[in-house]
Amino acid sequence: MVKPTKGVLSIASIAALGVLAACGTTSTPTSSSAGATGIAGCHGTITVASDMPLTGGDATDGPFPAYAAQLAVTQANANKLMGGCTLKYISKDDSTVLKNGHDPAQGAANITALAADPTVMGVVGPFNSSVALSEIPVASRNHLALISPANTNPCLTAVVAVCSDPTIAINTASLYPGPHTYFRVIASDVQQSEIDAYVAYSVLKAHTIYVFDDQEAYGRGLALLFMKYYKADGGSVVGSVSLPGATTTFSTQLSVAQSKGAQAIFFGGTTGNGCGLVRRDMGSAGMNIPLLGGDGCEDQLFITNANSGAKTSEANGSYATSAPDVTKLASSATFFSQYAAAYASLPAPYNNGTKEPYTAYGYDAMNILLHAINSVLVGNGGQPPSSSQTFRDDVVAALRQTSYDGALGHTTFDANGDTTNTGFTLYKVTNGAWVGVNTYAVDTSGNVSVKS
Amino acid sequence: MSDQSGTPGAAPGGTGGRTGAVTLVDQGNLGPRTSEGSSFFGAVTPIFRFLYSLISKNFGALLLALIVLSIFGTFLQGGATLMGNQIKNALVLGAIYALVAIGYTMVYGIIELINFAHGDVFTVSGFYAIFIANTLHLNSLATSSFGGLLLALAIVFPLSMIAAGLTGMAIEFVAYRRLRDAPRLAPLITAIGVSFLIEGVMLVREGPDYVTTGQASWINGTAFTIGKVAVGYTDLFVVGTALLLMFALGAFVQRTRLGKAMRSTAQDRTAALLCGIDINRTISATFFIGSALAAAAAVIYSINYGDVKWNIGFRLGIIAFTAAVLGGIGNIVGAGVGGFLIGLIYVFGGSLIGGAWSEALIFAILVLILTFRPVGLFGVEVTTRA
């Protein structure tokens, strides 16, 4: 997804990333292959990395999965997951001052630099789909595994109907000049929009809807997919509009929606591009119908914006689907307590992994990578394959076979590298906070079911 | 800064340092320069000329017809309720555009500068209003009683306006004054620089997100309902305040000594000097008043919408600038009317053909005015440099 930018960077917290590598933890990873006795004689250096936006406007999001990935490495070292081999970790920042946050060009440069190091066997990242677009080809060309904790753009892995839309214009095939080395542990917007459509039609019982999008790849893609599935579900889209992210008032279009009898509003886009302002203007126009958005809307800023208008309860009646509320999963409890213990000395909010929805995704992504490397070592008689490229290819092959039980539950990948562990939680604004209602899963034939 | 239109005759130019000639552009003489060389063009040119002068002469009527048609189209599409709601939306937007447009037009009128930083003065004023309201605890005062609201308004308006006025004066003093007699491009580029500077400072100070002003709760409730169109007190407040300020400004410029100094300086700086008018003070005052009106617009905006953002004035400024051009840049009344017209075009265009086109439509209008009627709907002298 495209994260809304917020806040400013905290230098201290980023610096802490390096320092923390020294802190050991006593916990054991949840995987079974932790013993690693067969690889005790392994020698050589294996490097893994993470690439996240750590500074600028993204400083409130990106560091969390990076810290989580680092924690996974620290634990793997404590457990000698690589046997006698040295396991190193590099943290890359794909933000630039110029962009005040994630920068696709910086991301590509980071992957290029990492790929040039023959010991690097995989990267956890990136955070933003726009960065993924420039990183995937570099990783593919260099046979380097790339596992994203947060990219939800469907076109990164497979061609779906919306990829050719002018605002998205992603040629999926051209992203992979070499082997398909990209994976993700988060479900894509295809699943999200299927669930959104289901929620709008069957949960909110809105049979007519008006759709906004913010003209950006994430928002427009989500809106287009949403409309497709919503119509398939039997709903009627009474109107839709693409407005630039800088739009400050939505009252004109809301009046149109009102006059067309919309029973709900869908917003494909981010809070930074107006999701909360739509809710604000709905309040001013006296529209008491639900607003539904994707994960781009589910943040505190939405509530602030929505409530900035005259009607103070505007945020109520606002819904958004987002990454499953993994903090509630039994499988994640251990991870979050380990995170809290390992990073207790960090300034808030970085000392609490539950403050960001993608923290656990970063952790599982790194663990999946480490276990794939481990399985290559085991399969190769306890030693790294002789050539770096063979090693990397073997790691990608091992990743395809992933069957991992981690903080997010059980993860396997399909042929496109997409996780089969789909699921989105429907959140509703209740008393000034997003509260999870239900978590929905969607199967490959598009059937949505309540997961929890 | 014109108050009248269509004055024939020309005031010959050659001011202090400006080597410009001031001529009133006659609407009929604005045809495209044509070469009578080839026979084809020779034959076609009169037709173009005719069409050109037809459009150019009737630009206002055509625009008005377009607006009326789109209002009617909206009525056909969504009935009286949609039409009424959109008129309300348009007037609210238009009121804000109008107030901001006046600042552009006043400054242009007096120093022939498109003050690109004006939109950012609007932004800054929004934050002034937040600061003032929070420091003086006006939010609780305004929501306590009607009297409290009036008191809060009576505090936040003048204070924000004075703060913004001083900001505008400072910008003029620091960035434009020395360049007053420089080639026009120099202050224009400086203006863009000042705009970037303000936006940068606002971004760092206020962050990249919308900031809730807390003033949206000041005015609440539905004043009356026409059919199914609910007109809120806020809507009345926005439009009423804007009109009030515009009439006050009109009276000020027409009647007061300073207002007359501003008008005469705008018309002929050298002659104003010879009348003993302190040009620097007058230009400062113009920036003060223009910026103060932007601040009034920002307060209105803040009360109506409830949030502001570091770059909110940028697009709003460009649209307001278009309004100023539409009304005839330099013409205060024109800017006011232009603001409301642009509000109508923005809303009804967006309502009819989709909001994604609203801004494109505004800029299309800008291009059309510049092509067919550079003097704007209400005409004002156009100064060209020799």
Add this chain to the structure above:
Amino acid sequence: MSENGQPVVAIAADTTTVTDKVIDLRAIDVYYGRVQALIGVSLEVRQGEIVALIGSNGAGKTTTLRTISGLISPRKGQVLLFGKAIQGVGAAQIARLGVGHAPEGRRLFARMTVRENLDMGAYSRGDRAGIRTDLERVYTLFPRLRERDSQLAGSLSGGEQQMVAIGRALMSAPKVLLLDEPSLGLAPILVDAIFEVIREINAKGTTILLIEQNALLALKTAVRGYVLENGAVALAGPSEELIASPDIQRAYLGM
């Protein structure tokens, strides 16, 4: 020029009392960018005089008036008004010192009414009664303006505009009035009328420095005259002497 290239009449030596000289230019050099418009011009106007400034197009007459008004500053030399050097004093301040200037091209406020233009002339005055008297005086001098007082200045005829320009300068109750070609573009009958008014104004005590293409008329009106050529004073002296000068007659009087 006389045969030997000297001015017919030497520029008056600095013998009179300082206070007597309303305008006193001392060897001023004025430039427009790199172009020199005035070269060592010295000129003085005494209390109560009408002084004419004549010369061909581009000689520097307008530049001289602009320098006196402070619209442009000399690079060299001194400008004294009422006996005081005015270096660094702005044009607006000079206007308030009592210099009225009806500039070349009239420069009316085209989108203001006649009355407003006249009011602007009195901009820096506080004496309401005095302003009313002077307005009455202007209307008496130019009865036409009274009829047209709410008409936009830009829509007046050329002659009417000239009346407004002079009227506006008078409204500041100037001690000295600078008139730059008041007869430009006027019908002969109006020219006479305007000059009649100029004499009248002077008779009421206002000192006048006058630029005029019609050299004969100017010199007949003035007590003294200066002839500018290529930015320098070529001749200066009492009007009768200038009129009598064969050079002047040939060059400027068309005799």
